[in-house]
Structures are given as structure tokens and as C-alpha cells.
Amino acid sequence: MVSAVQAGRVGRSVRVGLDIGGTKTDAVAVTDGGEIIGRIRRPTGYGDEAVVADVVESVRELRAEFDISASDVMSVGVGIPGLVDTANGRVLHAVNLGVESLDLAARASERIGVPVIVENDVKAAALGAAALRGDALSMAYLNLGTGVAAGIVIDGGIWRGSRGTAGEVGHISVDPNGRVCGCGQRGCIETLCGGGALARAWGRPGALPVRDIFDAADQGDTDALLLRGDLARGAAAAVRVLVLSVDVETVVIGGGLTALGDRLGDSIRAALIADAAGSPFLRSLHLDERIELLPPGSPAAALGAALVGVHTPQKEIATHG
Amino acid sequence: MVSAVQAGRVGRSVRVGLDIGGTKTDAVAVTDGGEIIGRIRRPTGYGDEAVVADVVESVRELRAEFDISASDVMSVGVGIPGLVDTANGRVLHAVNLGVESLDLAARASERIGVPVIVENDVKAAALGAAALRGDALSMAYLNLGTGVAAGIVIDGGIWRGSRGTAGEVGHISVDPNGRVCGCGQRGCIETLCGGGALARAWGRPGALPVRDIFDAADQGDTDALLLRGDLARGAAAAVRVLVLSVDVETVVIGGGLTALGDRLGDSIRAALIADAAGSPFLRSLHLDERIELLPPGSPAAALGAALVGVHTPQKEIATHG
Numbered sequence: 001m002v003s004a005v006q007a008g009r010v011g012r013s014v015r016v017g018l019d020i021g022g023t024k025t026d027a028v029a030v031t032d033g034g035e036i037i038g039r040i041r042r043p044t045g046y047g048d049e050a051v052v053a054d055v056v057e058s059v060r061e062l063r064a065e066f067d068i069s070a071s072d073v074m075s076v077g078v079g080i081p082g083l084v085d086t087a088n089g090r091v092l093h094a095v096n097l098g099v100e101s102l103d104l105a106a107r108a109s110e111r112i113g114v115p116v117i118v119e120n121d122v123k124a125a126a127l128g129a130a131a132l133r134g135d136a137l138s139m140a141y142l143n144l145g146t147g148v149a150a151g152i153v154i155d156g157g158i159w160r161g162s163r164g165t166a167g168e169v170g171h172i173s174v175d176p177n178g179r180v181c182g183c184g185q186r187g188c189i190e191t192l193c194g195g196g197a198l199a200r201a202w203g204r205p206g207a208l209p210v211r212d213i214f215d216a217a218d219q220g221d222t223d224a225l226l227l228r229g230d231l232a233r234g235a236a237a238a239v240r241v242l243v244l245s246v247d248v249e250t251v252v253i254g255g256g257l258t259a260l261g262d263r264l265g266d267s268i269r270a271a272l273i274a275d276a277a278g279s280p281f282l283r284s285l286h287l288d289e290r291i292e293l294l295p296p297g298s299p300a301a302a303l304g305a306a307l308v309g310v311h312t313p314q315k316e317i318a319t320h321g
Numbered sequence: 322m323v324s325a326v327q328a329g330r331v332g333r334s335v336r337v338g339l340d341i342g343g344t345k346t347d348a349v350a351v352t353d354g355g356e357i358i359g360r361i362r363r364p365t366g367y368g369d370e371a372v373v374a375d376v377v378e379s380v381r382e383l384r385a386e387f388d389i390s391a392s393d394v395m396s397v398g399v400g401i402p403g404l405v406d407t408a409n410g411r412v413l414h415a416v417n418l419g420v421e422s423l424d425l426a427a428r429a430s431e432r433i434g435v436p437v438i439v440e441n442d443v444k445a446a447a448l449g450a451a452a453l454r455g456d457a458l459s460m461a462y463l464n465l466g467t468g469v470a471a472g473i474v475i476d477g478g479i480w481r482g483s484r485g486t487a488g489e490v491g492h493i494s495v496d497p498n499g500r501v502c503g504c505g506q507r508g509c510i511e512t513l514c515g516g517g518a519l520a521r522a523w524g525r526p527g528a529l530p531v532r533d534i535f536d537a538a539d540q541g542d543t544d545a546l547l548l549r550g551d552l553a554r555g556a557a558a559a560v561r562v563l564v565l566s567v568d569v570e571t572v573v574i575g576g577g578l579t580a581l582g583d584r585l586g587d588s589i590r591a592a593l594i595a596d597a598a599g600s601p602f603l604r605s606l607h608l609d610e611r612i613e614l615l616p617p618g619s620p621a622a623a624l625g626a627a628l629v630g631v632h633t634p635q636k637e638i639a640t641h642g
Contacts, residue, residue: 150566161567161569162459162568162569162570163570163606167568171602171603173558175495177498184603185596185599241562245487245490245566246480247482247483247487247488247489248483275506278505281504282506285484
């Protein structure tokens, strides 16, 4: 377990990790030993310039607040929602951030003076969640946010697959008669348990539609009961896919929907247990015991981004350089 | 590409590989360089004693027919349909062979005098298919036989996963209203494209029910058209699951149903193309170009079994010892 934030450590090698979300950026400073010695949050900007500034300012704020000298910062890792060309540090189609194509690593690195490594946010969070668990077992991080995708960690590194679609379980169809997905297929796992798809299917006003669905379901609303069931069914399907294909030991569930905490976790566990009731084979997998929810406020995503600087794609780089 | 059978090579290190099927056993002798220098087929026996004898006799026949001295045989690998405790060389629940629990490695090794390694037949075939392809890219071997399962090969070795369910894509449900599976779930991929499930759904007499389905479909039989469509739909779903979870570069399709050759391959490719028609995302994956069928009579399974002696679970052992 990485220890809690401890301010005031100076004069050591530090890696900075940023999780750039649609509304806020979470940034941590991490020692070589994996200890988080500083953490700040700031609102995320919109558009190319603002995103570059976000990286620069996060590093500046961390350094100022936690007395970290410029020469102590060895690398900056950035987890960002969008398609990432990791080799070139370029971000593509980060729609929520107003970014179409941005050479973020080069532009931020030029201004900070240290290597900047960019990674897809779900993959970075997977690495962070694995580090927080602290064992060497295989793991998938299942992100339930607006969309649904998983990051897979094997032997402490991100498993990318052959063409970068490893963990894209959100777009596996599990119901030929299901709702149409943004990807053009029907019945994708994401149509069942993606926050965006649920909000569209719910169709009522409200800032937190998935919470509204749970509240309304508690009061017996029929639509809400169906959608809450879909969420659990979709997440359970994602867990089964991950175990019956890659066979990860544990599935850690994160993303915006985990703000629902136990209400979400209990509902997914109940679905896994119900689905296994008629199947000795499924029961033998003990899936309900193999899922975990990230706690609210977990630094997993930012921590993982910091570690991306250590674990580059499929290979380790030298820690000091 | 491993070269064709060449008889008469003697006096070198040889690994024997056996693929024990429900009706016949395929056995090859392979050099250290991966060249197949001998191959025999014999009917498979039923029950513990017969299966042990099968291994012993296959080695004896190979040695006699291809002038291989006893001291040249370094190991014997056995691929067998059933649950395999690879660490102890024990076969469990090999129903088609009349074996409930058999310490095959120990009993065969005692009689042959060399190490015997036992592996699940699909995993062994995956290793052999990867060796025949001859590149280092990730690959899944999707076995369409009585049941449906995949073996995953990464970095030249079998990917087993955390608890041995890696590649068990046959039991991922893709239709909540589908047929009930032997595993107790509904709409499993195996209910769509497993030879056993198809034969049950077809329900008409005949030694080769899946071939009968294709023939009847060609003549416009409605039931047959539906089932042929199910087969293609199920196999296409399995391919998508493998690419959107593990993201293997290639899916090699093998197993009994590949006796149908191009009729099967064309039908699966057509399903992949049709499913992708409405989805730019799926089209971008080019799945129809990433599948291959094993040719009839391919020695992949037996060859893979021979290589199991080289690539033990997740680790390489010394080649000479």
C-alpha cells in the first residue's frame, strides 16, 4: 500500500503523475519507492493550450506546495481520456477535452524540461490500481465511466495486445436485441453499464443520472429498476469476459460510477451470484469474490500515470537516467 | 514452416508429441530444430489402461517406423481432451476417453523411461499452430469441436491466466435468450458454434451433423440455414471477444469442424464482415483478415504437444537435460 500524502519531503527523486479528467485534474508526486509525497487537484482546461498548461501548472503547483526542487522531478506521466499514440506522446480524439490531435508530450516536456510520457487514462489507472494492490497477480481495471473499457496488468506492466484493443470489453455485444451502441453495434456491454448510455436510456434531467436511476429504483420506479439491472448485468458480463479470456485474478472496478460506492458494488456482486446460480461452472470461478471497487478519491489513476514513466510500453526502462 | 515428414533421420535429439483424440491419436517425432521427422496415426483406446498404452505404443511405433533409437527420445508430450493438472501430469474428466482421473505422465514415463508431459489438447494445439505460423506475434487458437475453447499463445508460450480459465470463450454468453448450455448458462458461444450443441439443435440422424447442416442449408432447409448462421455468428463472436480482450494479432481456427474447410471459413468471414458493416469501430479491426483455418490433416496439435516438453507452464526449461 502506498502511504498517505506526506508533505515536506524534499531532495529526492520524484515522478509526477497526472490524471486529466473531463472536469478536474488529479496530480501526485511519487518517490522511487512508490510513496505519494504530494497531491493536488485543479480544474481541467479545454482545448490544446489549456491541456498543455494543465500539465505545466500541475507540476508547478506540486513543486511549490511540497517543496520539490526542479532537479528532483525525473519524469511526468499523464493519463488522459482519448486515443494515445504512446510512442510519440500524441493525444488523439480527446473529445471531452476539446483535443483532436495534440503532441502533448513534446509540448509539455519543452516547457517543464523533463521527459513527459502520455498514456490512455484507463491504462494508467490500471497500472496505479495494480501498484496500490501491491501483489504481482494479474489484474484488470474495469472503468465504468461515460464509456466502458478495461486496462489489463500482467507482471506489473500494461498489457496492450497486438493493436491496442486489449481490454476494449465495452464493445463486446452480449445481446443481439440490445440497445444500439455509439460504436454501431447492438447490445454492447457499454450500452448496459456505460454512464453515457444509461443517461440516454433514462432520459430525465439531472446532473447525476446514474445516481438518480439508483434512487428511483429504490423507490420502485420500473424504468429505473430495469436500468439498474442493466448496469449490474453489463458489469457482470465484463467481469466474466475478462476472466474467461485473459483470466485475470482480480477485477478492480473504477471510474465515475464508483461514486455510488457499495450501492454499485453490491449490485454487481448480486448479479454475478444470480448469474452463477444455475451454473456450477460459473460458481467454480468465484467471480463475486474476485471484484473490488476503488474507494472514492483513490489516487490510482494519477499514481499509475506517474508509474507510466517507469514502465514504458511492454518494457521497463532504466529507473535513473 | 515446419517441413513435411521426412523418414529415416536417425541419431539425433527427438521430442515426441501426441494428440490423443476421441477416436484417433496423431503422433509426431520432432527435432530440436522443430522439424517433423516422423508421423503415425493409430486408433485411440478407451479407459485408463488403453490411454497409457496409447502413449507407449505411439512412441514404439514412431521409433520403429523412423529408426529412432530409444536414447534419442528426450521427452514425450501428450495433448489430451480434458482437464489437465499440468504440474502433476494428471488427466481429469477426459469423458470421451473414459478417463476420470489418471496419472498419465507418471505411468507412461515409467514405461517409456523419458519425461512425459501432459497438456490440455487445445492449449497444445495452440502452441503447435503458433510454431507452424513461425512468427512471434500473439495468437489464439480457437477450437471448434464438440465444444468451443481457445488457447492463447503470447511470446511463444501458452498463456494460462490466473486460474486456468484463459481462453474459455465458449462459455461467454452473447445472447440472454439463447439456447441453454451444458454449463448451465444461456446463450453461450458454445451453444452457437459447438459441434455438440449444433448436433443437438439439429436433432436429425447422421454421422456428421454439422456437414449435414451445411448441405441442407445449401438446399434451402430453414432449420439448417438458421443453425449455419448460428455457427458463423458464434465463431465471429469468439473472434471478437479474443481481439477485444487479449487483442491477439491472429485467430487460428481448428478443431473437428474445420473438416468443412472453406465452407466454414467463408461463412465465418462473411459473418465478421456483416457484423462490421454498421460499425466503423469493428471495421477498423479488420477481423476477417485476421482469421485463418488450419488445413485438414495439420499436425499442429501433435507438434504442439511435442513442444510442451520444451515450453513448460509460463517458463522455459533447459532444452537439454
